[in-house]
Amino acid sequence: MTARSEKQVKIIPLDEINQMARECPEQLIADSEREYEKSVASAARIAADRFSNKPIILLSGPSGSGKTTTAHNLSAELKRLGLKALVISMDDYFLPNALIPKEPDGSIDYEKPERVDTELLREHLDILSGCGTVTLPKFDFTTGTRSAGETITKDPDCAVIIEGIHALNPELAGKCKDIATCLYVSVRTRISSKTGELLHPSKIRLMRRMSRDRLFRGRDILGTIELFGSVQRGENLYIMPHKGYSDYDIDTFFAYEICIYRRIIEELGGKHGELSDDGLFRGLLPEFVADAVPLSASLIPEGSVIREFVG
Secondary structure: OOOEEEOOEEEEEHHHHHHHHHHOHHHHHHHHHHHHHHHHHHHHHHHHHOOOOOOEEEEEOOOOOOHHHHHHHHHHHHHHOOOEEEEEEHHHHEOOHHHOOOOOOOOOOOOOHHHEOHHHHHHHHHHHHOOOEEEEEEEEOOOOEEEEEEEEEOOOOEEEEEEOOOOOOHHHHHHHHHHEEEEEEEOOOEEEOOOOOEEOHHHHHHHHHHHHHHHHOOOOHHHHHHOHHHHHHHHHHHHHHHHHHOOEEEEOOOOOHHHHHHHHHHHHHHOOHHHHHOHHHHHHHHHHHOOOOOOOHHHOOOOOOOHHHHO
């Protein structure tokens, strides 16, 4: 599969993806996974080389970028390089919904940095940087509540990976950023249609969230779409300004995933007739999802980033 570059952004024609999906879907999937694995391996080598001075890894990226799976894959790569690794989700440090100030319209802005219990996060990072023991919090997205989670201890030869949308924000990470390797994870590659229209990475991440939210977060597809504007606003205000701190970027684009979403989006859309009038939803379908050759989710390898969204 060939990809052209436009200002360092890869663009792959949907026709090429479809041809591979028809002729050799297993190869399409294997090639996509291999590209991602190479990028994670490069990030792990960078982090391992800096470990003596920077035992913390801060991994940030917008919603739906595959941070959680990438953090665990990075952990596995570090172990292959002779280091131990702990993965901590910044999402678990979210304050309970009952403690979050409401917006003027009565809603909760889930993207604001104030959503994170910064005091507890910094306390735990200080303890772990000194090879101490902490009991992690555990946030439940379906109820908006937080409880006690796993108790962990950092060994001297153990890297700590902190993943979350605000991981590179110095207001939250504090002095930890000075002893950390910083990574940015997102979908960067774009898909082009027959007419030359480009599918923006934010739309791919939206499709991921449609599936994930319904399966794991108690939110239907309409609710995910209604939050799209707020999510994008939060990315522009609270995530993008800090991506420049990144030491290495990981592209979590998988060429085959649009073929997986062909069936999933049709299934989800069929259960929500009101979406036929939703411009954003329709914008996903005509030239991209609707034209993609459908592939079964059963072909997705175990441990793939895409499993984070489709189960």
